[in-house]
Amino acid sequence: MNKPVTNVASASADLSRTPAASNNVTDNTITPAGGKSMRDFWQWMFSPERRGAMLVAPALIMLFLMNIFPLMWSFGLSFFHYKASSIRPPRFAGFYYYEKVLTDPVVWERLQTTAQIVALSVLLQMVIGFAMALMFEKKFPFRRELLMLVLTPMMLSFVAVGVFFKLFYEPTFGILSQGYAYFFGEPLTLLATKWGAIWAIVIADAWMWSPFVMLLVLAGLVSVPDYLYEAAAVDRASWWRRFKTVTFPYVRGLLLLALLFRTIETFKIFDVVYIITAGGPGTSTETIAVYVYKVAFQFFKTSQSSALSYILLFVVIVLTNLYLYFVNRRNEEI
Amino acid sequence: MSHLIIQDLHKSFGDLRALQGVDMVVEKGEFFVLLGPSAAGKTTTLRMVCGIERADQGRVVFDGEDVTGAEVRGRDMAMVFQTFALYPHMTIFDNLAYPLRQSGMAKADVVQRVNEVAEMLRLGHTLARKPGTASGGEQQRVAIGRALVRRPSLLLLDEPLTNLDAKLRFDTRAEFKRLHRELGMTIVYATPDELEALSMGQRIALLRGGRIVQTGTPDELYTKPQDTYVAGMVGSPKVNLIPAIRRGADDAPLVEMPFGAVQNGPWADALKPFPVGSELIFGFRPHDVAPATDTGGDDGDGGGTMRIAAKVHLIEPLGDVVILDLTAGETQLKMVLPEEQAIRYSVGDDVPVNLRVENSFLFARETGTAIC
Ligand SMILES: Nc1ncnc2c1ncn2[C@@H]1O[C@H](COP(=O)(O)OP(=O)(O)OP(=O)(O)O)[C@@H](O)[C@H]1O
Ligand SMILES: [Mg+2]
Numbered sequence: 001m002n003k004p005v006t007n008v009a010s011a012s013a014d015l016s017r018t019p020a021a022s023n024n025v026t027d028n029t030i031t032p033a034g035g036k037s038m039r040d041f042w043q044w045m046f047s048p049e050r051r052g053a054m055l056v057a058p059a060l061i062m063l064f065l066m067n068i069f070p071l072m073w074s075f076g077l078s079f080f081h082y083k084a085s086s087i088r089p090p091r092f093a094g095f096y097y098y099e100k101v102l103t104d105p106v107v108w109e110r111l112q113t114t115a116q117i118v119a120l121s122v123l124l125q126m127v128i129g130f131a132m133a134l135m136f137e138k139k140f141p142f143r144r145e146l147l148m149l150v151l152t153p154m155m156l157s158f159v160a161v162g163v164f165f166k167l168f169y170e171p172t173f174g175i176l177s178q179g180y181a182y183f184f185g186e187p188l189t190l191l192a193t194k195w196g197a198i199w200a201i202v203i204a205d206a207w208m209w210s211p212f213v214m215l216l217v218l219a220g221l222v223s224v225p226d227y228l229y230e231a232a233a234v235d236r237a238s239w240w241r242r243f244k245t246v247t248f249p250y251v252r253g254l255l256l257l258a259l260l261f262r263t264i265e266t267f268k269i270f271d272v273v274y275i276i277t278a279g280g281p282g283t284s285t286e287t288i289a290v291y292v293y294k295v296a297f298q299f300f301k302t303s304q305s306s307a308l309s310y311i312l313l314f315v316v317i318v319l320t321n322l323y324l325y326f327v328n329r330r331n332e333e334i
Numbered sequence: 335m336s337h338l339i340i341q342d343l344h345k346s347f348g349d350l351r352a353l354q355g356v357d358m359v360v361e362k363g364e365f366f367v368l369l370g371p372s373a374a375g376k377t378t379t380l381r382m383v384c385g386i387e388r389a390d391q392g393r394v395v396f397d398g399e400d401v402t403g404a405e406v407r408g409r410d411m412a413m414v415f416q417t418f419a420l421y422p423h424m425t426i427f428d429n430l431a432y433p434l435r436q437s438g439m440a441k442a443d444v445v446q447r448v449n450e451v452a453e454m455l456r457l458g459h460t461l462a463r464k465p466g467t468a469s470g471g472e473q474q475r476v477a478i479g480r481a482l483v484r485r486p487s488l489l490l491l492d493e494p495l496t497n498l499d500a501k502l503r504f505d506t507r508a509e510f511k512r513l514h515r516e517l518g519m520t521i522v523y524a525t526p527d528e529l530e531a532l533s534m535g536q537r538i539a540l541l542r543g544g545r546i547v548q549t550g551t552p553d554e555l556y557t558k559p560q561d562t563y564v565a566g567m568v569g570s571p572k573v574n575l576i577p578a579i580r581r582g583a584d585d586a587p588l589v590e591m592p593f594g595a596v597q598n599g600p601w602a603d604a605l606k607p608f609p610v611g612s613e614l615i616f617g618f619r620p621h622d623v624a625p626a627t628d629t630g631g632d633d634g635d636g637g638g639t640m641r642i643a644a645k646v647h648l649i650e651p652l653g654d655v656v657i658l659d660l661t662a663g664e665t666q667l668k669m670v671l672p673e674e675q676a677i678r679y680s681v682g683d684d685v686p687v688n689l690r691v692e693n694s695f696l697f698a699r700e701t702g703t704a705i706c
Contacts (some may be wrong), residue, residue, distance in 0.1 A: 005553070052370040230386045231419035233406040235433040235480070 129213025162275030
């Protein structure tokens with residue numbers, strides 16, 4: 001009984017060694033000294049019990065170096081006097097910058113601007129997203145193709161969207177201004193006024209993210225069982241009542257999630273604003289994220305921008321937890 | 335006036351021909367039962383009556399008006415769905431109140447009406463809960479209540495008793511009959527259960543494979559089945575069907591079975607044109623078989639009864655009655671006796687029995703259609 005088993009074992013050992021051995025030969029020709037230890041190192045690294053950990057290690061290291069470490073570092077900096085543009089070593093400041101940020105009227109003004117953009121944009125996304133979902137719920141020719149088209153804005157990068165819209169809004173040759181000029185005789189400088197600029201941003205953002213709301217709402221709409229519509233028809237419910245009592249309960253949870261998710265995301269809006277208006281005219285579309293960027297990289301008030309960032313992070317964490325709470329509640333409902 | 339007329343209704347789902355020409359007429363105030371086995375097309379028929387499903391062909395006339403292509407909402411009908419179709423996110427109270435709220439009824443009236451229905455269906459303790467937490471039987475009663483609450487002139491019931499326990503089923507059956515009498519609504523009731531059909535239906539349409547086989551009162555279906563299928567479907571325990579051959583002279587036909595021959599049944603005249611040697615099926619109800627008393631009975635040519643020498647093969651007690659499975663030679667047949675008579679017999683006993691020929695049926699074996 002023993003003999004064949006050992007045979008098999010040695011055969012497989014031989015097999016596994018063969019390619020390694022040939023590697024060894026090539027290694028030897030290049031680095032005569034390191035060949036054997038290299039091979040041992042690779043074998044050690046990719047032995048089955050270590051393979052998984054080894055494969056994720058690079059990603060984890062990157063994550064730590066690029067995200068977690070800077071995060072903690074900046075958190076620390078927010079308690080020190082420090083300017084990234086000067087060589088003076090940091091001095092401890094305690095909560096000085098937090099106090100400064102929270103009492104700064106400019107910060108509150110920027111938060112107000114952000115809130116205006118968030119409110120308008122999210123509202124627009126919800127309305128358009130919902131309307132599109134209602135449309136795509138029905139079957140019609142080329143529905144699939146159209147759906148794919150409608151979803152593309154969501155997949156573009158922020159910068160691309162920003163550049164597109166900047167070109168659309170451009171007063172001399174932009175399509176919007178030219179269209180305006182065609183009807184009213186004079187070019188349109190949308191970005192010259194505060195509200196014009198705000199709407200410019202809101203439209204770009206809503207264009208990009210309405211499909212996201214639509215996807216969520218559509219998922220809710222198609223989850224309504226047909227038999228409920230049949231029952232409602234037999235119970236003689238009007239269209240509106242059917243929508244309110246049968247359709248909406250299935251969409252409500254998802255709509256709330258879309259609302260929270262889009263609020264969190266829009267709260268952080270930066271790229272589109274920075275590209276289209278750069279916060280102008282003046283500072284009238286400077287959102288809080290753009291402001292943080294300016295404080296950090298134009299004025300180099302590193303500590304102050306860190307403190308402000310952490311206050312914002314706190315707001316986002318609160319909103320996110322709210323979001324997760326509703327996600328969980330929805331899971332329980334179903 | 336006929337309340338509901340269905341003419342030549344056809345419906346296919348892809349290749350599957352669910353309905354192939356259903357015709358029926360339901361009178362105003364009638365309790366009409368659609369009886370048929372699973373997949374016969376009962377649900378499909380009801381769905382087309384209330385307009386949820388569109389017919390491929392045929393007409394539905396309701397209250398003298400052609401509603402074949404009309405909206406569901408315009409019809410004064412309610413339906414109890416086989417799958418209940420309760421609104422899962424509303425309380426049971428709101429489910430029951432749903433059809434009323436549409437009509438703009440005053441709040442107090444809605445509450446009163448819902449409470450009435452809830453009390454009748456014994457749902458009072460569940461009103462504040464969601465349907466998901468109710469038992470199957472309770473859910474079914476909510477579905478029934480939701481249909482009843484509006485007091486429609488036509489009520490469509492799709493197997494509304496299947497999820498109830500025996501006692502509740504019995505009570506609700508009585509409840510339907512009472513409601514029918516008191517509210518005077520027309521009821522179309524689909525069921526695969528022949529007992530339900532016989533006990534409630536004023537008329538029954540027997541559906542099979544998307545076609546109506548026979549329509550008639552319970553009595554007609556029981557005593558004059560048009561084919562072996564109807565005979566087998568209606569009546570419990572099942573009818574005895576015995577292969578037979580036509581014998582005898584041209585004008586004095588005789589039906590020969592393995593255990594004897596009969597003549598002078600109700601089918602005697604109709605049998606005359608059949609050539610000698612035609613293959614037949616002889617049918618009789620287990621209720622028409624009784625143990626022979628020593629004095630009475632003859633061997634068939636006297637007309638009234640036929641004597642069969644049988645042996646007890648199996649005894650199935652059903653409480654107050656007992657089914658005795660008998661063998662007569664190679665042939666098996668069933669007999670029903672009240673319990674107190676049946677206790678006399680045990681398996682293996684010889685029992686001479688008398689068969690009441692006047693209630694027997696005769697069918698052509700090839701087609702299964704009745705000869706009468
Ligand atoms: N929407 C549908 N799509 C495809 N086939 C269907 C559909 N609805 C019904 N059928 C088919 O039509 C036939 C009749 O179905 P129906 O539901 O009317 O039967 P039923 O008499 O109500 O049976 P049961 O007693 O089991 O409820 C069945 O073979 C069924 O599979
Ligand atoms: Mg059915």
